[in-house]
Amino acid sequence: MTSQGRARMIGLDWGTTSCRAFLLGDDGEVLAERRQQSGVKALTASAVSAGTPRTEAFERAYEQLCGEWLETLPKLPVVACGMVGSNQGWVETPYRSLPVDLVDNGFVMTTVPARDGSVVHIIPGLIADQGVPDVIRGEETQVLGALGESSWTSDNSNIDRIVLLPGTHSKWVRVAGTTVRAFKTFMTGEFFALLTTESTLSQLASPSGNANWEAFGKGLDVAASASVGGGILGTAFSARTLAMTGGIAADEVEDYLSGLLIGDEVASASTLWREVDVDEVLICGEADLSERYRRALVKFDLPTPRGISDSAATGMWRLAVAAGLVGQLDPSHPTPQASPVSARQQHRSASTTYREPGN
Amino acid sequence: MTSQGRARMIGLDWGTTSCRAFLLGDDGEVLAERRQQSGVKALTASAVSAGTPRTEAFERAYEQLCGEWLETLPKLPVVACGMVGSNQGWVETPYRSLPVDLVDNGFVMTTVPARDGSVVHIIPGLIADQGVPDVIRGEETQVLGALGESSWTSDNSNIDRIVLLPGTHSKWVRVAGTTVRAFKTFMTGEFFALLTTESTLSQLASPSGNANWEAFGKGLDVAASASVGGGILGTAFSARTLAMTGGIAADEVEDYLSGLLIGDEVASASTLWREVDVDEVLICGEADLSERYRRALVKFDLPTPRGISDSAATGMWRLAVAAGLVGQLDPSHPTPQASPVSARQQHRSASTTYREPGN
Numbered sequence: 001m002t003s004q005g006r007a008r009m010i011g012l013d014w015g016t017t018s019c020r021a022f023l024l025g026d027d028g029e030v031l032a033e034r035r036q037q038s039g040v041k042a043l044t045a046s047a048v049s050a051g052t053p054r055t056e057a058f059e060r061a062y063e064q065l066c067g068e069w070l071e072t073l074p075k076l077p078v079v080a081c082g083m084v085g086s087n088q089g090w091v092e093t094p095y096r097s098l099p100v101d102l103v104d105n106g107f108v109m110t111t112v113p114a115r116d117g118s119v120v121h122i123i124p125g126l127i128a129d130q131g132v133p134d135v136i137r138g139e140e141t142q143v144l145g146a147l148g149e150s151s152w153t154s155d156n157s158n159i160d161r162i163v164l165l166p167g168t169h170s171k172w173v174r175v176a177g178t179t180v181r182a183f184k185t186f187m188t189g190e191f192f193a194l195l196t197t198e199s200t201l202s203q204l205a206s207p208s209g210n211a212n213w214e215a216f217g218k219g220l221d222v223a224a225s226a227s228v229g230g231g232i233l234g235t236a237f238s239a240r241t242l243a244m245t246g247g248i249a250a251d252e253v254e255d256y257l258s259g260l261l262i263g264d265e266v267a268s269a270s271t272l273w274r275e276v277d278v279d280e281v282l283i284c285g286e287a288d289l290s291e292r293y294r295r296a297l298v299k300f301d302l303p304t305p306r307g308i309s310d311s312a313a314t315g316m317w318r319l320a321v322a323a324g325l326v327g328q329l330d331p332s333h334p335t336p337q338a339s340p341v342s343a344r345q346q347h348r349s350a351s352t353t354y355r356e357p358g359n
Numbered sequence: 360m361t362s363q364g365r366a367r368m369i370g371l372d373w374g375t376t377s378c379r380a381f382l383l384g385d386d387g388e389v390l391a392e393r394r395q396q397s398g399v400k401a402l403t404a405s406a407v408s409a410g411t412p413r414t415e416a417f418e419r420a421y422e423q424l425c426g427e428w429l430e431t432l433p434k435l436p437v438v439a440c441g442m443v444g445s446n447q448g449w450v451e452t453p454y455r456s457l458p459v460d461l462v463d464n465g466f467v468m469t470t471v472p473a474r475d476g477s478v479v480h481i482i483p484g485l486i487a488d489q490g491v492p493d494v495i496r497g498e499e500t501q502v503l504g505a506l507g508e509s510s511w512t513s514d515n516s517n518i519d520r521i522v523l524l525p526g527t528h529s530k531w532v533r534v535a536g537t538t539v540r541a542f543k544t545f546m547t548g549e550f551f552a553l554l555t556t557e558s559t560l561s562q563l564a565s566p567s568g569n570a571n572w573e574a575f576g577k578g579l580d581v582a583a584s585a586s587v588g589g590g591i592l593g594t595a596f597s598a599r600t601l602a603m604t605g606g607i608a609a610d611e612v613e614d615y616l617s618g619l620l621i622g623d624e625v626a627s628a629s630t631l632w633r634e635v636d637v638d639e640v641l642i643c644g645e646a647d648l649s650e651r652y653r654r655a656l657v658k659f660d661l662p663t664p665r666g667i668s669d670s671a672a673t674g675m676w677r678l679a680v681a682a683g684l685v686g687q688l689d690p691s692h693p694t695p696q697a698s699p700v701s702a703r704q705q706h707r708s709a710s711t712t713y714r715e716p717g718n
Binding site for chain 2: 131132133134135169184185186187188190191194195198199200222225230231232233234235236237238241242244245247261264265267268269271272
C-alpha cells in the first residue's frame, strides 16, 4: 500500500498570500504537502486582469495543487480554511458567532462543487462583537490544531487558554476547552511594515541581520514604562530621537521598533483580559516572531508560552471529523465519508444568519 | 513713511516643507509676509542632486525671500526657527534642555553670516528626557507666541498650560508661565497618512468630502471604550470590520480612523500628565484639525481648549527681544539692535553643551 493508499482527506490552508495542500492519512497524519504562491490576493488580481470570473482562477489553482491526488482518489473529502472563504475568495462563507465550540456537532461548511466532480468544503470563520466587530478566517482552524488531541476528547472546559497567532494581523484567541470565548486582532505586523518601509523612521534605519535582542528589549522597556507612556503613537518618535542621539545604532532601529510594537500589543492584550485567569498561553507562529512574543509575554507577566508549530493541517482534520466528513478510524469498518451530494444538501439546509464580506 | 519704514526685524518660520518670511514692525506687528515651498526637505534634496553644498541652496532661498527687504533695510535683524536649525538644515544648532524659561535672559542663538552681509539668528530647539529623548524645533517659538503678551511680562509662573500643536508629529507642550516643563511628540498625523494611503485599511476607504463628525465621533468612542481597549494597534482593524459589516460607509473610513488616532493620542496624553492640574489648553493649528482635537479633549475630560492661530511670527518677535536683537520700542530713543558682528561674538562665547542631529 502506498502512502496515498491510506489517504483519508485533503486539507487546503488557503490564505491571502499562499495556498498549502495537505494529503492527510489516518488520524490526520500528513502524508504529503504541496505549496503554491496562489494566495487569494494573487488569484483575485489575476482574474480581474484577465477579465474572467474569480472562480476560474481558484479552480485552476485547485486543480494544479490537488489534481494528481484526486485522479487517484476521486472521492477524498476536501476541506479548506482561510481567506478562500472571504468575499475576495472562491466563495463567500458565513461567520460563526461567539461563543463557539469549535468541534460542536452539526456545524456547517460551505461547499463548492469543483469542475472535476470533487467538492471543497470551506470552514467558516468566526465573528466576535466586543463593541465593534472582529473577525478571523483560518486562525480558528489553527487554534483547534494547536489545542491538541487531549483537548478534543476530554472534558476540559475549565482550562482557559490564550492561543496567540502573531503575524501581519496578530490574533489573540481566548479558548475555554474547545470553546472560543473571545478574540482580538492587532495590526502589529502591518504597522511594523509601514513604519520600517514608508515612514520618516525608516530613513534612519539600516537593515539588521539577526535579531538584536538588546535593541528589541529596549523597545519592550519603553513600551512598558508608564512614565514614558503614550502607546505606540507616543513612543514611536523615540526610534528617531534615540537614533539621533546615539541611544541606538542605525541597524538597531528595526529591532527597537519591533520591541515597541510587540510590547504595546502585549501590554494592551494583557489589560484586555486581565479578569481571566489564564492557565496557559500557546503561540503558533514562525520561530523568530514567536521568540519575540515569548520575551514580551514574560516582560508583561503573562504565563510563559508554549510554542506550537504549524497546526493548520491538524485543525482541518479535527474539523472534518466534527463535520462528519471523515470518521475516526475504525479498521473493522469502511471509512464513512460524506458524498458531494450529501454535503451539498447539508449546505442547503444550513441556517445562514450572518453573511459579510472580507477577512 | 512706508510700512517698510517702520520695519524692526525679519522672522523666518522655516520648516520641513515650506518657509514663511515675516517683516515685523513695532511690537512684532506683521507688516508683510512671503511664502515659498523651499522647505528644508526640498532644499536638501536639490543640493544633493546638484552636488553642491547645502548652504548654497539655503542662501538662494533666503535671498529670494528676503533680498528685497534687506536691500532697503540691510541692518534688520533676521531670526529663524524650525528645521532650518537641524542637521538637514542651513546650520545645525544645539538644543536647550528642559526645564527652559523661553524668555530667559542671555539665551543664545546660532548665527549664520549670509552672502549679502546680513546675519541669520537661528532659535534653538528644545530637548526633553523622559526616559527617552524627545525634541522640538520651531514649536517652542509657536508656544511662546501662543502664550500671548500677558504671559511674557507678568509673573504667572503658577499658571499651568498645555499648548497643543497638532500635525504630522503632534507636540504637547506643558508650560508653567513661560517655562517649558515637559513635552511629548505623538506621530499621529504620520500614522494617519500611512494608514489611509498605504495600509490594507486604505483599500476600503473612498475619499471623504467635508469632515464627517459622526464617523469621527464613532472613532473617538471606540478609542475611549475600555472594553474595546488595545490602543491603536488593537482598534485599527475595526475600521475594516465596520466597513465590511456596514457599520461605517466607505467615505467614512478616513474620518473614523482620524477619530481612532486622535482619540488614542488624547487618551494617552491625558494619562501622561494626570498629576498636573492644567489651567488651560491652547491649540495652535489649522482650523479643521484643531476642531478634531477640541472634540477629543472634551471627550477625554480635558479643559475645553482655546484656539490660537498662527503664532510663529509673534514668538519670533518675543524671542528676538529676549535675545537682545530688538528692544521693546521706546519712541524717545533710537531702537537698540544687535549688529551682525556682536551677534557673531555672542555665538562664539556660547557654551554648546548639547549638539545632536535631526528634528
